[in-house]
Amino acid sequence: MAESENTASAPFQENRGQEISPLSRVDARAKIICAVLWSLMVSWLSDIPGALVALAASTLMIALARWPRRNLINRLLTVNMFFLFMWLMLPFSFSSPGREVTRLGPLVVTREGLDLASLLTLKGNAIVLMVLALLGTSPMYILAAAGRKLKFPEKLVSLFLLTVRYYQVIFKEYQRLRKAMRARGFKLGLSRNCLRGVSNLVGSLLVRSFDRADRVHRAMVCRGYSGIIWVRAEFKYTKTDLVFVFSMMILFAIVGGSDWKP
Amino acid sequence: METLISIRNLTFAYDRREIFKDFSFEFQAGQRTGLVGSNGSGKSTLLQLIMGLLKPSAGEIELFGKLCRSENDFREARLQIGFVFQDANDQLFCPTVGDDLAFGPLNMGKTMAEADAMVDETLELLNLSSFKERVTYGLSDGEKKLVAMGTALAMKPKALILDEPTTCLDEEACDRIAKVLMDCGLPYLVVAHDRDFLDRVVTNAIRLKDGQIVPEPLRAPNARTGNQAA
Numbered sequence: 001m002a003e004s005e006n007t008a009s010a011p012f013q014e015n016r017g018q019e020i021s022p023l024s025r026v027d028a029r030a031k032i033i034c035a036v037l038w039s040l041m042v043s044w045l046s047d048i049p050g051a052l053v054a055l056a057a058s059t060l061m062i063a064l065a066r067w068p069r070r071n072l073i074n075r076l077l078t079v080n081m082f083f084l085f086m087w088l089m090l091p092f093s094f095s096s097p098g099r100e101v102t103r104l105g106p107l108v109v110t111r112e113g114l115d116l117a118s119l120l121t122l123k124g125n126a127i128v129l130m131v132l133a134l135l136g137t138s139p140m141y142i143l144a145a146a147g148r149k150l151k152f153p154e155k156l157v158s159l160f161l162l163t164v165r166y167y168q169v170i171f172k173e174y175q176r177l178r179k180a181m182r183a184r185g186f187k188l189g190l191s192r193n194c195l196r197g198v199s200n201l202v203g204s205l206l207v208r209s210f211d212r213a214d215r216v217h218r219a220m221v222c223r224g225y226s227g228i229i230w231v232r233a234e235f236k237y238t239k240t241d242l243v244f245v246f247s248m249m250i251l252f253a254i255v256g257g258s259d260w261k262p
Numbered sequence: 263m264e265t266l267i268s269i270r271n272l273t274f275a276y277d278r279r280e281i282f283k284d285f286s287f288e289f290q291a292g293q294r295t296g297l298v299g300s301n302g303s304g305k306s307t308l309l310q311l312i313m314g315l316l317k318p319s320a321g322e323i324e325l326f327g328k329l330c331r332s333e334n335d336f337r338e339a340r341l342q343i344g345f346v347f348q349d350a351n352d353q354l355f356c357p358t359v360g361d362d363l364a365f366g367p368l369n370m371g372k373t374m375a376e377a378d379a380m381v382d383e384t385l386e387l388l389n390l391s392s393f394k395e396r397v398t399y400g401l402s403d404g405e406k407k408l409v410a411m412g413t414a415l416a417m418k419p420k421a422l423i424l425d426e427p428t429t430c431l432d433e434e435a436c437d438r439i440a441k442v443l444m445d446c447g448l449p450y451l452v453v454a455h456d457r458d459f460l461d462r463v464v465t466n467a468i469r470l471k472d473g474q475i476v477p478e479p480l481r482a483p484n485a486r487t488g489n490q491a492a
Contacts, residue, residue, distance in 0.1 A: 143355030162355060167349050168399045211397045214351040222345040223413065224369030230473065232361050232374065 013075030023067045026244045027237055028146035031134040034248045038134075041256060043090045048115065051122035057251045058129035065133040072132070081126050083121045109175040140164040145233035159228050166216075170209055177201055216224040264291040265327065266421050266449065267312055272321030274311060281307050285321070285466040289421075289451055293486045297453045298478055299470035306348070308470065311436055317453055326420065340379055344414025344448075346424040348351035348423045359385075359401070359409050362392040366417040385418040388442060404435025411442055422450035428459050457481070 023031075042054045062072065091113035122246055135143060144161045148154070156192025178201070217225075267289035279306040289295065298405065304439045310316045314336025323330050325339035347353045356362040360381050367377035385391045388408050393401075407427060414422060422443075428436045436459050438474065443450065443463045454460040460467065462465050467478040 027491065122448060141361070141437070159358065165355050165357065165399065170414065171356055215347065215349065218310070218313075219345070219347050219353040220365075221315065222313055222343075223366035223417065224338050226342050226369060227363075229356065230361065230365055230368045230377075232364055232378065255372075 021064065022063075022240075023065045023133060023244075025027065025240050026137075027235060027239075027241045028138040028142045028233060029149055029243050030144065030237070030245055031138060032146055032150060034245070035131050035134040037252070038130045038248075041252060042123050042126050042130075045123055045255070045259045047121075047259055048119055048122065051119055051126065054126040054255045055122050055256040057255055058126040058133065061133035062129045065137050067132060068134065076128070079124065082123070083117075083124055086120055090114075090120075103231050129210060130229065141231050142233050145231040146235065148231075149235055154228060158227075161229050162216075163232070165211070166209075167183070168210070170205065173208060174201075174205055179206065181226050231262075265289070266291055266325070267451075268324040269309075269312070272311065272318045272323065274307065274316065274318045274321075275376065276307075280473070282311075282356075283317075285473060285475075287475060288363055289449070291449055293451075294463065295450050295451050296464035296467035296478070296480075297451060298457075298460070298467060301443070304468040304473060305470055306360060306425055309345070309425055309451070309453065312423065313340060313343065314367045327483050341366075341417060342420045344411075344417060344422045346411050346414050346422065346427055348426040348429060350403070350410040353410040353413060354398045355367070356398060356491035358394070359390070359396045359412075360411065361397055362398060363412050363416045366413060370417060380416050380418070383471045384412045387446075388412050388417065404438070407431060407435065407439060408442065411439065415446065419448065422446065422448050422452075422453075424452040426455065428454060428456045477486060 010229045042051070045051050045054060092104075092107045094110040094112040094116075098108070098112045101109045101111055101114065102107065138146070141161060144157050144164075147160065148157045149201065181197060181201065186194075188194065188198070265288055265378065267287070269285065269287040269439070272282050272285045273280075274285075287308070297305055307316065311318055312325070313325070314330060314333065325336075326342060327337065328335065330339055331389070332335050354362050356365055360378075363384055364374075367380045368374070381394065382391070385394060388411070389403075390412065393405070393409065397472040398406070409433040410423075411422075411427070417484075424443075427439050427443075431457060436456070440459060440463050443452070452460070452464060461481050464480070467480055469476050469478040480491070
């Protein structure tokens, strides 16, 4: 099934880890529900110890998903770039009522600020790891089909399927255009000429994508398209799913309990 | 002989650029017709008019003996014409080959199981039985084209329309496509710039010139080799 070409830098390739991980045998519907519930619960956590437990649980799951380490690190770096900005702002943002830890020139670093930044970083990573472990172990189109079974809006499902499919095509088009630009001596920089080149590249990608969307739609209409993109996927709950849901409930209980304040 | 496609006194223009004026065309069952013409002569436009993807400003289009005016008329007729687009990437939009082939039959109201059987049958016909679960974007250009033809054939159409089926394909892929076409047992209308390919797969040819149809002689196989030598 994983006949993917050498599109190593494209994010939407067929998911890795499938079929080598025990998680890939779990019903995608159960995984979607658990991923959503997990994200909700973790985002409600209010203390660092609870968030640490959640992160530990997510790490356990990603280990179970057997996600390739290098790929995982790349993805986490991207996510944590976002948190880096929080670390640049939050520690200095509680100046008046906060407990002072240290000063950097005119800026006061507060305990509250540091705590909040750590809490957000822990929670964010816990959610990302769990979502990768759960959703990353099912092929994209199975996720789409599962979403349809879970009564997601049809437009959303179609959008998802078409995005997965055409991301590759547009990405390749982008690479082709970039190559053609390089062949004529283009080098990325900040000069006027260069920026014009980049804006033309983006513009022509948009126009081409728009045209392609039009052609794809026509081709679909020719085959009797009437609003539904069918995916051949069957869903059956098995014993594996029972074990999965039960384990997830235990994880939920542990993380929820560790954050419980009567 | 049954008339499959009949166009009468059709007029069509893109904005102000007139492509067809008072244009008429007929396509009979049993015909295998090649359509040639220079770039911009309106070949693709004609095919899209036939499929009801473009609206003429005047004139009539009759498909399988039924006058088609509204989108609803065309919707029914389309299911009987297998249309193969120039760029296979436009046609293949599903995650796997099997899904793509099942798309048309499912739209025709077949059940999953029926559609699945039609998929298997079509793949067998194309000698691509092992391709069912392959991810579409991972295929080579030649394979994509064959699968695109499969998506049309899977619907068991009464005729095929192909827009440039051999662009950017190597000789081997062209041969496979020619073979599928000749073995399919259906009438077809095919646009192609590759004359060698065209002369091989059609029984007659027409040329679009200045918005009108003129007959185009086919080159006999031996004459063809003579031409190449010259």
